[in-house]
Amino acid sequence: MGIKKKQWQRRHIVEAFMKTIMLGSLVIVAGALGLILWTIISRGLPALNWDMVSQVPKGGFYMGKEGGVLNAIIGSAYLAIGGTFLAILFSLPIALYLKTYLGDSTWGNYVRLSLDVLWGIPSIVYGAFGFTLMIAIGLRASLLAGIIVLALVELPIMTRAMDEVIRRMPADLEHAALALGSTQLEVALRVVTRQMLPGIVTAILLAFGRGIGDAASVLFTAGYTDRIVTSLTRPTASLPLAVFFQLGSPFPEVQQRGYASALILTIIVLAVSLGSRWLSARLNKYTVK
């Protein structure tokens, strides 16, 4: 009896202890997010003003004089929108092909494996690869080159995210459409994409958010300029690089603006992340339950 009681107590103490450190870890992880947001907001907000988002760098901007990072905001928007658009052109067919023709077959899993491996390749390697490609075909650092490399970075993220939702598609709907005489292409385009639209939109926005925040891939490929980009063949500024370059400045005012630019970038990325949640909930209304 005495032994039994001792055992009983001990395993329950262990249970309570494990549960406590688990909760503690959860608090640490959530706290890290809070800490990051707090640091960025508290240091970025004082330097954030309307000029930052409405003006391009003026003379002496990099010594702490007037101007803003509008060039980088617009450049980043172009880069991420272009890259995302290019990535959709490839990832939607791949995800549909995986679902419609390959399913959970061995080949399907090979394609998924290669997409996962592509996802794991660091963006600096994509950047270096893009740069060698640019040299090979004689393209200079430009918006176009940045868009292509960002599309490479975004493609695996978007495709795998789409694949994960599309493979959860209820088979009944597909069977019903096939039984009515639709071809597989018609099922893919008119039934699967519509029914899975919320998930597809989430996947696209996930990739967009990843693309707009990526610095290492556009470092050599998109270049940098103080003007707002007007052509695909011209170099363009981007927000992550604006943050990076301003941090490296010896002038405190410029560093401050780097923090403010980081805040702008964080706001954009978090808005995209939260927005995709809201949008997919909205779109969910129009699917067959």
Added chain:
Amino acid sequence: MSQSNQSHTLEINKQAEGRPPRPSVAARTRQDQLARRVFFVITLLPVILIVVVAVALFLRAWPILSTYPLSDLLFGEVWKPSHGQFGFKPFILGTVWVTAVGVLLSVPPSLLVSIYLAEYAHTATRSIAKPVLDLLAAIPPVVYGVWGLLAIVPFVDEVLAPLSDRWLGSVSLFSVNQPTGFGILAGGIVLAVMIAPLIISVVYEVFSTVPNDLRHASLAVGATQWQTIRNIVLPRVTPGIIAAVVLGASRALGETIAVLIVVGNVANIPTSIFDSAYPLPALIANNYGDMMSIPLYDAALLGAALVLLVVILIFNVISMLVLQRMLRRKWA
């Protein structure tokens, strides 16, 4: 009966009037076949892309690979491109140190969080935790870098370094040689937070592959929840957990901008976690673009990218194969 049928047909005809004529079955089948081929070719692209990236980097790195023996490049300690000396050892060791510190710091809390979310948490807690993890994963690397610069570097400099100096100063692993805060520990802390969402979500997935019957059986004979996890669940998911950690490590290996900002970027061979380091991605990012005038410099940097790529490919393929196998069991 016949009347209603007639009116029905009429209605259909009326509807059809405004539309373009329907394509014939043959045309639709042709479309389907064509789309099938086009989609097939597009689906091959990711597979081809991996090969193309590897081959392109290899070809561009070939000039240096053919000039120096591989052992000189990988284990050479001197990096002086202008004198034709390309020793990657400091950079490789820098990468290994930062990654190791990041993974070691990240794994225990990440594991505990994922066990908690998979085994204990209420649905409400889960639905709060998911957006938190999503947001952590969504924050761009450069913002992590800014956070590291503003919060972690001073924290290491003012809190951790003095503490370590006082209590662990005699252990060379923890000795403070350059008191700036920039260094392996700061890089490791930032990396630990960056890879935590990935590790947590993968381990969580892996936990959900264990059938609930097993848990119920264990609980029914009187085991506590932790005993059930320890003796029933954990043994079945160990390969998946290892795969998740390897995946996290490979993500940490390639992280560039965030690490570059806080790690100090001094090419020495680190001996303590407070030393500064110069990981491979940072080397590429800092020097690429202005290396054209020095012979072989460009090939050396692409060689660095190739080393990074090969290691990450190996890590990824192994962990993904393990995970695919485990997760397929769930669907089957």
